Amino acid sequence: MENFIVSARKYRPATFETVVGQQHITGTLQNAIKNNQLAQAFLFCGPRGVGKTTCARILAKTINCTNLSAETEACGTCESCVSFQTGHSFNFHELDAASNNSVDDIRSLIEQVRIPPQAGKYKIYIIDEVHMLSANAFNAFLKTLEEPPSYAIFILATTEKHKILPTILSRCQIFDFNRIQVEDIAGHLNKIAVRENITVDGDGLHIIAQKADGGLRDALSMFDQIVSYTNRNVTYKAVIDNLNILDYDYYFKLTDFLCSGDVSQTLLLFNEILNNGFDGNNFINGLASHFRNLLVGKDAQTVQLLEVSETIKQKYLAQSKSADLGFILTALNLANQCDLVYKNSKNQRLQVELSLIKMCHIPSVIQLANQPTATDSDQDKKKTLISSGSRVVGKSESPKIEEQRTENQEVGKSESLKVENASVADLKDFVEREELQDLPDHLDIPLPTKAPEPNRPITLPKPSTGSIKIQPLSTNTIASLIPSLTNLESIAKSDEDKGPKYITGNEKESFTEEQFLDLWKVYTQKAKDADKIHLYTLMNNDPIINGTEITVLVENLALESTLQDEKVDLLNFLRSALKNYDLQIVSKKGENTTKKRIYTNKDKYAYMVEKNPQIEEMRKRFNLDINP
Structure with a gap:
């Protein structure tokens, strides 16, 4: 049975050209070698698995190569390159600072630095995980790092740059490695699959690349695992099953239910997801990411931000066209709020279900908000529906208010209202008399606060013009209406859903x-x-x-x-x-200059001394202290 070598080692880059996703660093290093401008110390920092140690080894091999190519790459055939590749080079030393982090280890390294190279031009010292060195080891290393021999080059690598002393950072050229893009990882995995004769699915490779979170080594480890699981036939279904990832289809199906307002199917689908072993927090985070992708797909300029395969991208573009922008923004806000309170909630499942129910009612709120504005030419007479529970005004067409009272009307019976032609001022007067204070906030009418007199006869002048315009609701207003529509105040009441409303108006009268x-x-x-x-x-x-x-x-x-x-x-x-x-x-x-307020014991003592200076003399004589 042959010895198996994992892909992360078997396909480890050996030249600058084969490094994945770090062109800004490899290009700089190649130019430095070409122009003979190598620094005495380098610091490679960045996330795990992005190529820090690999680039350090390639740099060490290249600067000692005696037969560089025109592209400033190591030849791989000279004596220096061969000894480096076989691990027999005396000019290359690699130290793991995680296990060799004491002062004695650094002193031993410094002793080796004093010996010049017997063959080759430079001696290269790579210190991996350099942030693990102790403070004393760092201090012992400072002088050598600042003034090393001309033949010594230090390459430090770390994932936590903030733990390194500033005095070390100031002596190094710092290279920040980026997370590798999803497309670059997927392309690299596809090349390996072609070399190994492995059948792969493009969607499955994209899922692996996304799960790796920018680390190529993690992606290669997952790839080896799935190749073994699927017997060299990597499919999308096998990837999501093996990595325990929620399928895209769940989110697309759930969004269709939310857009149609189907609460029952939404809750059943969420129950199915939980039964499959997925966590509610991961689900709500995935749903928020799904809404974010839909929002990105709305604009042709931001489509490039979709880090998914081409097949999934087309699904996002199709659903983003059918989904309303107001729905996406409001649902994204609800998902984010649910994520913030999820961990502190005692009933976490209810928290997610409550957010899903609110999302289901977003389309109906948007539909009410976007009803056409009534015009003065409408002849049909309709009553204005004012619901104090939902704070939503139904469709009103040119509100006209006439109130007819008869002297023989019985006391205690409500007057009959007839909706006729009335101006905004008339409607305000009507609201004041009938104590209807639940008009929606998007009606641009400052409500009166004066209490009406009972049984006062009402005579409304016939207005010449005027109509009430119902403006479209903003996203925040839509979110604030959802709990009322779903009658959920008794279950949960969120302060964030209904922020303070400022009175808006157009008057700008001057005042003294x-x-x-x-x-x-x-x-x-x-x-x-x-x-x-x-x-x-x-x-x-x-x-x-x-x-x-x-x-x-x-x-x-x-x-x-x-x-x-x-x-x-x-x-x-x-x-x-x-x-x-x-x-x-x-x-x-600012300080209050009119009155000095007394809060602390010191303030009280100062006030007493001001009234009677002999108190201070008594305190000094008896050596007394003032309680803070």
Whole structure:
């Protein structure tokens, strides 16, 4: 039985040309050799399995080659190259710093450096995993590394550059190795398969390349494993079975269910995935990556960012055309939120299922948001549907409000409403009287806060023009509507899904400083009445007014946090009262010059000394300390 050599060793590059995916480094080294500009020390750093040690060995062999080719490659036939390849070269020394990391090991290396080469031009010392050296070993190595003999070249290799002393880094030429691209790994595996007469599937090779995460050695190890598993017939199905990877088809099928709003099939498919042994966290991460690929496939300029095979790429392009952009963005946000809270959740399966149910209701929300705007020429009379549970307004066509009351109407019965031609101001008046406060935020109507008088007769002037325009919902607004549509508040309520809503408007009326300060004092009194002590303390100082920018001085982080929490309500109050929606509030760190507040024991002591200086004399006489 022949000795089997793994592909990572059998097909290890022997020349710069055969190095995969590191052309920026191999080209630099070749030019340095060609121009005789070799540094005294090199540092190769980067992830595992990307070719650091391989490039170090190729460089060591090439600089001592006596018969370089025109492309600055080692010939492989001269005495130096042959002795290097057989492991008998006295000019090449390789040290594993993981097991030889003491001061004595470095001193032994330094003693060897003093002996010049007997044959060849240079003596090359490769120190692998150099970050494992102890601090004392690094210090013992510093002087030799800074001023080595002219014939000595050091090549250091590490996966953790941040652990190396800055004094070592400053004495080396640093080369950062990149993760190898998926296409480069797949192409290299295909070349090996051709040489070994192995039948391969392009999609399967891409899966191996993606799973390797930029490391060619990992990819070759997985390739050997799958070749043995499949008896030299590497297929896509065999790869995902052997590497325990979730099939692309699951995600494509799941996205179709989500786009059609099929909750039942979505949950059944997720249950099937769990039964196949896949983890919920890996599933939600894979789903987020799937939505990211769909988003990338939406634009012809970003299609190149799809690191998949050509067959899978066509599937992504086809599904990205059928999927709405708003759906993709909202679903991607929901998947990301689920990933963030997954590990801290006690019921992790429910967390994923809840996110999937929300995703299923995205299309219906988008459909409601994109309903056509009503025009004034519509003759059909339709009632405006205002649902306080879902905060979604149904299709309304030129709202016209007429209210007819009769003097003989019984007390306690609700008045009959007839939707007729009405302006925005009339609708606001109607909302105020009927206490309907659940209009959606995307209607550009500042809602009144004054309580209506009961049983007040209502007379609405006939408006000349006016209509309410329902603007398309943004992605964040869509995400905030989903829990209401699915009636999921009783199960889980996420604060991220519904952020604060600023009142928006177009008024830009001017105001005086006195008007602003009067309103500021009114809000300050409201804070005091509501027992909001921190807010009352913050607003006790007059702000700095610069046009529409209001600067509030804060003394510490606690007050700044209080301002941020109250900022939305304060802005809404000031903007509505002053009828100027350009108002902005910013905070600035500053000291309170009007009153010095007493917080700590030292502040209390300083205050007492200020009132009675003899206290300080007593403290010194009795040698007393102040408790912090």
